[in-house]
Amino acid sequence: MKIPKLKNQLHSPIQRIRLPDSIQLQINGCIPLVITGDVVAAGSLIAKSATVGNIERSIHSPFNGRVTSVSHSTVDIEGDWPNAQTSAAHYEATGIEADKIRESCRMAGIVGMGGAMTPTHLKLIPHRPIDTVLVNICESEPFLTCDHRVLEEYPHEIECGLKLAMTAVGAENGLVAPKINNYTSGYERFLVEETLGRKVPVNRRPTDVGVLVLNLQTVRALYHAVFEQRPLTERVITVDGDAIKRPGNYLVPIGTKVGHILECCGWDENISKQIIIGGPMMGDSADKNTPITAGTGGVLALTSEQTAKVKDNPCIRCGLCMDACPLGLWPGQMDRNPSADLLACITCGACQFVCPAQRPIVKNIQKAKNAYLQKSDSL
Numbered sequence: 001m002k003i004p005k006l007k008n009q010l011h012s013p014i015q016r017i018r019l020p021d022s023i024q025l026q027i028n029g030c031i032p033l034v035i036t037g038d039v040v041a042a043g044s045l046i047a048k049s050a051t052v053g054n055i056e057r058s059i060h061s062p063f064n065g066r067v068t069s070v071s072h073s074t075v076d077i078e079g080d081w082p083n084a085q086t087s088a089a090h091y092e093a094t095g096i097e098a099d100k101i102r103e104s105c106r107m108a109g110i111v112g113m114g115g116a117m118t119p120t121h122l123k124l125i126p127h128r129p130i131d132t133v134l135v136n137i138c139e140s141e142p143f144l145t146c147d148h149r150v151l152e153e154y155p156h157e158i159e160c161g162l163k164l165a166m167t168a169v170g171a172e173n174g175l176v177a178p179k180i181n182n183y184t185s186g187y188e189r190f191l192v193e194e195t196l197g198r199k200v201p202v203n204r205r206p207t208d209v210g211v212l213v214l215n216l217q218t219v220r221a222l223y224h225a226v227f228e229q230r231p232l233t234e235r236v237i238t239v240d241g242d243a244i245k246r247p248g249n250y251l252v253p254i255g256t257k258v259g260h261i262l263e264c265c266g267w268d269e270n271i272s273k274q275i276i277i278g279g280p281m282m283g284d285s286a287d288k289n290t291p292i293t294a295g296t297g298g299v300l301a302l303t304s305e306q307t308a309k310v311k312d313n314p315c316i317r318c319g320l321c322m323d324a325c326p327l328g329l330w331p332g333q334m335d336r337n338p339s340a341d342l343l344a345c346i347t348c349g350a351c352q353f354v355c356p357a358q359r360p361i362v363k364n365i366q367k368a369k370n371a372y373l374q375k376s377d378s379l
């Protein structure tokens with residue numbers, strides 16, 4: 001069974017969402033630099049992590065506004081979202097030094113926008129020789145199309161951002177990965193193998209085979225940081241699902257709450273069964289108060305027909321989960337016969353998606369993996 005792509009919004013141009021009155025920035029692990037009542041300007045630094053070696057994270061306000069609440073994990077701001085303009089100038093990404101690119105990236109608070117949200121300036125420090133930078137455009141989860149639209153509408157910014165990343169790590173080659181056909185191709189290891197024919201061993205990284213993989217919107221954020229001195233305060237997401245009347249690809253300030261997005265996009269609460277941020281395979285359940293982060297690729301409002309019901313019926317040994325697993329594992333049986341195979345699982349969720357018995361395979365694997373690791377530690 002193939003996982004349906006459901007790329008309904010592939011041809012929907014990016015629209016700027018109506019301004020939210022307030023946003024909530026997640027600052028976990030960072031120290032707030034503002035207090036309640038402070039007036040902040042768009043782009044100003046709101047929170048910063050301690051600097052440990054090269055590691056540093058910074059978070060900026062998308063708003064000109066006023067801080068209404070500060071906790072150890074969040075900062076709330078009310079205000080106006082300025083018209084951040086994309087420059088029409090066509091800059092050339094040549095002659096800029098690697099150190100300057102990394103520094104701009106660090107100052108702009110750029111993190112991996114594919115979901116991992118690790119500080120990108122760390123990835124731009126070449127610890128080993130890198131010959132190729134690969135921009136990941138796979139968006140392999142059903143529904144998500146925002147990266148595709150960004151590439152379609154801002155190709156020059158992607159090209160420049162890619163050249164900047166190549167300069168930073170000293171790579172000679174840069175490539176926007178072609179669209180690939182199956183769900184798991186978006187995983188870095190598989191992407192590198194399918195695109196460049198280089199095998200990345202289990203528990204190793206693409207950089208171990210000379211390849212740096214970056215998310216497409218991360219590359220665009222790098223362009224903004226270097227050429228426009230713009231910190232990372234907004235991103236494009238896909239809003240979709242049958243409980244949404246105006247689905248599409250939307251530019252939103254980071255920190256916008258899901259409730260505002262649903263309201264703008266015509267949410268039909270009566271038929272909405274589940275709200276998800278991210279994609280249906282790897283995303284998380286959300287509610288109206290969940291804020292968008294730099295790593296959020298979508299907001300989905302699914303009906304009961306679209307929602308996978310995890311019921312845990314008995315396994316009928318159909319083998320569909322085996323066919324779906326990119327690693328050739330037997331997902332439905334791994335929890336019963338714990339082995340090192342458990343450690344290879346990348347928790348992509350493909351097996352659970354296709355299981356006709358609606359078994360909670362990923363949860364079972366995770367439980368078995370933890371038990372296996374504990375047992376191995378105690379030996």
Ligand code: SF4
Pocket residue numbers: 324325326327329330331344345346347348349350351352362365
């Ligand atoms: S066993 Fe793991 S890697 Fe294989 S399909 Fe299931 S979740 Fe993905």
Ligand code: SF4
Pocket residue numbers: 314315316317318319320321322331332333354355356357358359361
């Ligand atoms: S776990 Fe599900 S998909 Fe896998 S063999 Fe059993 S019924 Fe089929």
